[in-house]
Amino acid sequence: MESGEVQLMPCHHVNAVGPMGGITSAHMPLLVVENQTDGNRAYCTMNKGIGAVLRFGANGPEVIEHLKWMRDVLGPVLSLALQNREPLNVNVLVTKAIAMGDEFHQRNIAASLAFLKEMAPTIEGLDIEEDKKQAVIQFLADTDQFFFNVMMASAKSAMDGARQIQEGTIVTAMCRNGHEFGIRIAGMGDEWFTGPVNTPKGLYFSGFSEEDASPDMGDSAITETFGVGGFAMIAAPAVTRFVGTGGFDDALRMLTLLKRPDIPVAAGAQVPLVKPLETAPEVHGETGLDGADLPEPGFLPQSLPAIELMARVLQESTEKVTLVVTRPMINAVLFLRTCPDLAREKIDQIVFMGGAMGLGNWQPSVEFNIFVDPEAAKIVLNFGLPLVMVPLNVTHQAQITKPEIDEIAQLDNPVAQAFVGLLNFFERYHEDPKWDFVGAPLHDPCTIAWLINPALFDGVDINVDVETTGELTRGETVCDYYHLTGKPVNTKLLLKVDRAGxxxxxxxxxxxFG
Structure with missing residues (x-):
């Protein structure tokens, strides 16, 4: 660069955009998006995946080898596949994915999976080496942010079309270069209007802080220029909280009742990875805590997203932490995918209430928590961390009878009274003769009971996976009780509980609490 043999210029000056470091060279395969309305094209490099990658400024043999693989395998295979099918309609994918919770900057999981769904059959049909096809499909399946670069090029093509407007003040580009923040305005030609850029206030790896960070850089704000990203978070609330039944307001009210404002609460995701959200108000009520007289929240939730709070808790912990999941697993999978190294370093085990072996409470063989988001559950079960599964097989044994509820009602403390109120509502659903219950099953408390006193439970160590494609069994937890598949053990499956204990x-x- 000092000799002038290598020249640098903004990606925007050549109808392109680049995320983070934004490095784009003549040897890199590019995504091409055509704006058929305005007759222009825009370009972006392909997403490089997670870990040590070029967009984060990483360099070294592994980074270079990965770039060569993208040049020699990923790019040619996708190019050939696109040539063997009709052009991919980006608008259709965006429409699907935003309804599934993507906002196209920090979350692109649904769109990336939709892209894979469109491309996989064509890739599989190509007359090329099988190992190349498998490697490309696996890379697309593993890269939750792959569509991000597609969205950037799409937004760039749309906003460059808007640059043709000669009168008006439409902002057509926003970007950062580590020194300045710049915008372009329709009708003002190629002129950039700039100001100082900020240093991000966000989540850092262990041992690093804002003092180690460089000022913000990259062209990814083209998504916000187009109107998605940060401006679509309300329309795509997957980056705010997971509803299911109730929400984090319930957690605030319950912790207020328990007088535990020291326990932080953060907003998590609201919709599953792929399928539309389904809830169960007939079981727990419209609020998720119907029947209990709970106080109004006495403190505020954290301002950071749930996955950042999870990361902070793990980073600050001096010992390994157990992650307990009693709802669908979207927040767990978002954290595992976002901070995989931190998860493997600091999470001792994941204890989850969900699934069953041969039973179902929502479909004939499917439990509700797994049914809501089977794709998330499958990723968690195959991530590689130790798992303890608390299925219907054991929670249906953990029934509390009406005389026992009446006995608890005699306890003179507000926590016990709230518990009784919850059960008085909850048990109505289970009075249906089809369940053949003598009381109400205490599903979620079994997770904590096992942690307090595992001697109350018996179980087996087996492999458990999740069916995600079956017409009748999507969401079924497939429990290899007799070790028929030869897959490695990944789960302690609880099957019996000492109900009296x-x-x-x-x-x-x-x-x-008295």
């Missing part, structure tokens, strides 16, 4: 523990804990 379990109920005694519940009573003891509720009495402790």
């Amino acid at each position: 379990f109920i005694s523990l519940v009573k003891e804990l509720l009495a402790s």
Whole structure:
């Protein structure tokens, strides 16, 4: 560069955009998006995946080898596949994905999966080496942010079309170069209007802080220029919280009742990875905590997203942490995909209430939590961390009877009274003769009971996976009880509980709030 043999210029000056470092060279394969309305094209490099990659400024043999693979395998295979099918309609993919929770800057999971769904059959049909086809399909399946670069090029093509407007003040580009923040305005030609750029206030790897960071850079704000990204978070609330039944307001009210404002609460995702959200108000009520007289929240939630709070808790912990999941697994999978190294370093095990072996409470063989987001559950179960599964097989044994509820009602403390109120509502659903229950099953408390006293439970160590494509079984947890598949053990599956000991523990804990 000092000799002038290598010249640098903004990607925007050649109808292109580049995320983060934005490095684009003549040897890199590019995504091409055509704006058929305005007759222009825009370009972007392909997403390089996670880890040590060029867009984050990483350099070294592994980075170079990965770039060569993208040049020699990924680019040619995708190019050939696109030549063997009709052009991909980006608008259709965007429409689908935003309804599934993507906002196209920090979350592109649904769009990336939709892209894979469109491309995989064509890739599989190509007359090329099988290992190349498999490698490309696996890369697309593993790269949740792959569509991000497609969206950037799409937004660039649309906003360059808007540059043809000679009168008006439409902002057609926003970008950062590590020194300045710049915008372009329709009708003002190629002129940039600039100001100082900020240093991001965000989540850093262990041992690093804002002092180690460089000022913000990259062309990714083209998504916000187009109107998605940060401006679509309300329309795509997957980056705010997961509803299911109730929301984080319930957690604030419950912790206020327990007088535990020291426990932080953050907003998580609201919709599943792929399928539309389904809820169960008939089970827990419209609020998720119907029947309980809970106080109004006495403190505020954290301002950061749930996955950032999870990361902060793990970073600050001096010992390994157990992650307990009692709802669909979207937040768990978002964290595992965002911070995989931190998860492997600091998470001791994941204990989850969900699934069943041969039972179902929402479909004949499918439990509700897994049914809501089977794709997320499948990723969590195959991530490689130790798992403890608390299925319907054991929670249906952990029933509390009406006389036992009446006994708890005699406890003179607000926590026990709230518990009774919740159960008085919850047990109505389970009075249906089809369940053949003598009481109401205490599903979620079994996770904590196992952590407090695992001797109350019996289980087996087996492989568990999740069916995600079956017409009748999507969301079924496939439990390899007899080790027929040869897959490695990944889960401790609980199958029996000492009901009397379990109920005694519940009573003891509720009495402790007196």
